[in-house]
Amino acid sequence: MASIVRFCNSFLLTWILIVTVTRILAEAGAGVFRPKPWALAHATFYGDETASATMGMSVWYGNLFMDGYGTDTVALSSTLFNNGFACGTCYQIKCYQSSACHKDAMFTTVTATNLCPPNWAEPSDNGGWCNPPRVHFDMSKPAFMKIADWKAGIVPVAYRRVPCQRNGGLRFVFQGNGYWLLAYAMNVGGGGDIGSMWVKGSGTGWISMSHNWGASYQAFATLGGQALSFKLTLYTTRQTVIAWNVAPSSWCVGLTYSSNVNFR
Template structure:
């Protein structure tokens, strides 16, 4: 699955990171590859360039809805010479391998809707604590949870919730990554 950057009008201040879309090239018989589409996952932001008009080089400027695709993904739906093509896109459920990964700094990756809207953490000596979003899918909590096994509750934008108990053992260290359960689709 390819990863993409989104323009400001679609990026939702990073809250859409992890979401998946199906994209196909439309309305150009010369450059589009008919009958093809790709599945992509949002991982990056395409910053506006206000030095250019939205219709003349500032493709990521509001109000444009723009996907920045890697060359390999673009070439599956259009001829590369085209460089910029109208597309039809549709939000879809993600299908990712393995379980959700938790890095002690607070990052989580998921499937299902793909974008996470809420995360809770529970130490072996605490109740469930709401985590706050830093940016994208980076979450934080203002609590000392060292020397405690950690459990996570993750809720996606389609209101599915998955709980991973005791994902990190009590001797976890900052920078380590642990794998929990995955959303069932």
């Protein structure tokens, strides 16, 4: 009997070790987002000191102040925008080798919330700053003013993509109707870029949502009257989190629902 007990205990410890190692390897495979190397580009700005021109736009975050992004935002040229999958990514940007640079400013950190569309009527070195394949940052004016004199208009910059540091959990804004749910994922930490999203009603299995645009995903399903959970996978790192019971069965479109989980 004692030998059987020892065998069972040994088997149990081995099984626990295998499960632990497997989980660690899985997390390593879908790793935590790390800062990327510095690279060179240019930056301009749009709007005024209030950053009111940054509200809404192509990512459909809505009011960036209410959504927690404030004025530290940037529109990406299409080379970086990645058909909207780059929405929510974060960058450190510093002015580089220009007389307009603020000497005491190391860098500023911004979130990508908009697309800077190409201007094919202008050459890429004189007005068409966001024309592909050019890498360009069109910053909100308050963000630009943190690194350079706004009168310069355009400055060379060094940039790198960094993890997004967020307070609190993922947030979801609902739009749609009884047969179509459109959800905007906001306050996304880690890599910041949602690559896949699923929704689960309290009476359904997981339903794959299709990418609508920017940070929004949609499901053509009847989900009214059900509590909703969401599963999200980041585009870059392939990390996945599940936000259980984000919205109660009485959820309504037009409201924001918060979870207690986020990416790191």
